[in-house]
Amino acid sequence: MNLFxxxxxxxxxxxxxxxxxxxxxxxxxxxxxxxxxxxxxxNDLSIIKGIKIIFAPFxxxxxxxxxxxxxxxxxxxxxxxNYSKAEIIKFCVITVAITAAFTGxxxxxxxxxxxxxxxxAIMAILSAIFFLKSKIKDILGMSIVTGIAEGxxxxxxxxx
Amino acid sequence: xxxxQVNTAFLVTTGVSVLVxxxxxxxxxxxxxxxxxxxxxxASILFPIPMLFFVRFILIEHFLPQNTxxxxxxxxxxxxxxxxxxxxxxxxxxxxxxxTTSQKLEDNLIFAHLINSxxxxxxxxxxxxxxxxxxxxxxxxxxxxxxIHVFFLSx
Numbered sequence: 001m002n003l004f005x006x007x008x009x010x011x012x013x014x015x016x017x018x019x020x021x022x023x024x025x026x027x028x029x030x031x032x033x034x035x036x037x038x039x040x041x042x043n044d045l046s047i048i049k050g051i052k053i054i055f056a057p058f059x060x061x062x063x064x065x066x067x068x069x070x071x072x073x074x075x076x077x078x079x080x081x082n083y084s085k086a087e088i089i090k091f092c093v094i095t096v097a098i099t100a101a102f103t104g105x106x107x108x109x110x111x112x113x114x115x116x117x118x119x120x121a122i123m124a125i126l127s128a129i130f131f132l133k134s135k136i137k138d139i140l141g142m143s144i145v146t147g148i149a150e151g152x153x154x155x156x157x158x159x160x
Numbered sequence: 161x162x163x164x165q166v167n168t169a170f171l172v173t174t175g176v177s178v179l180v181x182x183x184x185x186x187x188x189x190x191x192x193x194x195x196x197x198x199x200x201x202x203a204s205i206l207f208p209i210p211m212l213f214f215v216r217f218i219l220i221e222h223f224l225p226q227n228t229x230x231x232x233x234x235x236x237x238x239x240x241x242x243x244x245x246x247x248x249x250x251x252x253x254x255x256x257x258x259x260t261t262s263q264k265l266e267d268n269l270i271f272a273h274l275i276n277s278x279x280x281x282x283x284x285x286x287x288x289x290x291x292x293x294x295x296x297x298x299x300x301x302x303x304x305x306x307x308i309h310v311f312f313l314s315x
Contacts (some may be wrong), residue, residue, distance in 0.1 A: 004252050007305070011281065017217055020213050020216055020217045021217070024210060024213045024214070024217075025215060027206075027209060027210055027213070028210075031206070038195075041195060042199070043193055068241065082219075083218055088218055091218075105192065137215070139218070142217050143214065144212065145210075146210045146213070146214040149210035150207075150210055150211065151203075153203045153206055153207050153210075154207075155197055155205035156200060156202075157200055157203045157204050157207065157270060157274065160196060160199060160200065160203075
């Protein structure tokens, strides 16, 4: 994948960072789909009310689209130069905290026993990620997205 | 020119690490009994990737290393010392861990995958992007000690 970055963006660091951020959010999306499938197959989820499945995505997608349309960008974008040591430490701590939080959230997801509720929850997280991806284009967004990915993986490895 | 070399090296090392992953999965095939094991193994293989992206995101400036003779000469000795030190430390650590918990590493395949995939990915990343010879020594040490442990020291 780095091959990809080199060829396409030889010029600016901020565009490379943006590409990395995009990749990271694609990975998280994949991981969420993976989680949904894993829980669905392994926990033998049942469909209690079929009609709810159709409406589950709207619950979070509609507010997301609304917010995206009315809000301006919250951050200035990616930095061209290096981050300072204090910033790196701060954002690493944020990442670790989000990882811990998301290990807990995935644990809660595993307790859900109806498919429609799981779907609604996964869609809500996905909407949050798309919000970060499009509005918080910054190291903060990157550390949150990384934390979510690691949290899901840590749960899958150690607690599942 | 240099970019092309880097790309080739990247492809080769990625190919090798993918092969190693597949081999490891098949090696532990008889240990994989349920779907849960498959999920755990996939998760442990995926574990390093978001982290590497994050590191790359932060340290983007140190791109394309200058691998000069001078730099190599300067770092030869510390890198070798670090390699030997890491091998000794991690082998004794693993032995101690197996001794105290009286469990074999082979029985906990997930941990073997986790260590292996994390080290290989950071190895590839370091080799391609930063070319930090000391880090190279440490990572080689971890991989080597894992290999020695699995091949020779576990009966």
